[in-house]
Amino acid sequence: MMLGLELRKAVTADLPDIHAIEIESFADDAWDFEVFASILTESDVQFMVACLDNVVVGYYVLSFKSSERAKIGAFAVKSSHRRTGIAKLMMENILLTCSNNSRENIMLEVKAANNPAISLYSSFDFVIESHEKDYYGEGMDGYIMWRRMK
Numbered sequence: 001m002m003l004g005l006e007l008r009k010a011v012t013a014d015l016p017d018i019h020a021i022e023i024e025s026f027a028d029d030a031w032d033f034e035v036f037a038s039i040l041t042e043s044d045v046q047f048m049v050a051c052l053d054n055v056v057v058g059y060y061v062l063s064f065k066s067s068e069r070a071k072i073g074a075f076a077v078k079s080s081h082r083r084t085g086i087a088k089l090m091m092e093n094i095l096l097t098c099s100n101n102s103r104e105n106i107m108l109e110v111k112a113a114n115n116p117a118i119s120l121y122s123s124f125d126f127v128i129e130s131h132e133k134d135y136y137g138e139g140m141d142g143y144i145m146w147r148r149m150k
């Protein structure tokens, strides 16, 4: 693991950094600040930040609301710090958490045009199970990807 890189639970003070990464990552489709603030209050959710030398460089939201499966509801890395293994570390933690919580099946939604994310998820054995036309608006298809117990 990269020196100085750690994962910890997100707290209120992290929200401005998290939201800045969300906006640079998703622009008009970014979730509102208030959405992240409300996730902090939810149970059955793991909301984590990746910090490099105590600076937030990534975050994810993993939901355990369904007993059948876990869902990755948010996932992003600060653009200046991509391709350095931060997403890989976050994904390894997701798999470990799911295993500890007896969730063998994990799903997520991703834009069909988001090749970096699809490559990442594929490298962790997520498989495209459905193709949703115009899922993110006209001309923006989505994929539902699953990682199921073997």
Ligand SMILES: CC(C)(COP(=O)(O)OP(=O)(O)OC[C@H]1O[C@@H](n2cnc3c(N)ncnc32)[C@H](O)[C@@H]1OP(=O)(O)O)[C@@H](O)C(=O)NCCC(=O)NCCS
Binding pocket: 025, 075, 076, 077, 078, 081, 082, 083, 084, 085, 086, 087, 088, 089, 109, 110, 111, 114, 115, 116, 117, 119, 120, 121, 123
């Ligand atoms: C997708 C994203 C999270 C990847 O984060 P990252 O920290 O750069 O990823 P890592 O450095 O850990 O890379 C892990 C693997 O993912 C894949 N990957 C990551 N970025 C990639 C890219 N630009 N092109 C192709 N594959 C990529 C590779 O398999 C990579 O392994 P490698 O570096 O050994 O080839 C990041 O690009 C991001 O935040 N994008 C914007 C937000 C987003 O799209 N989130 C997902 C929404 S569903």
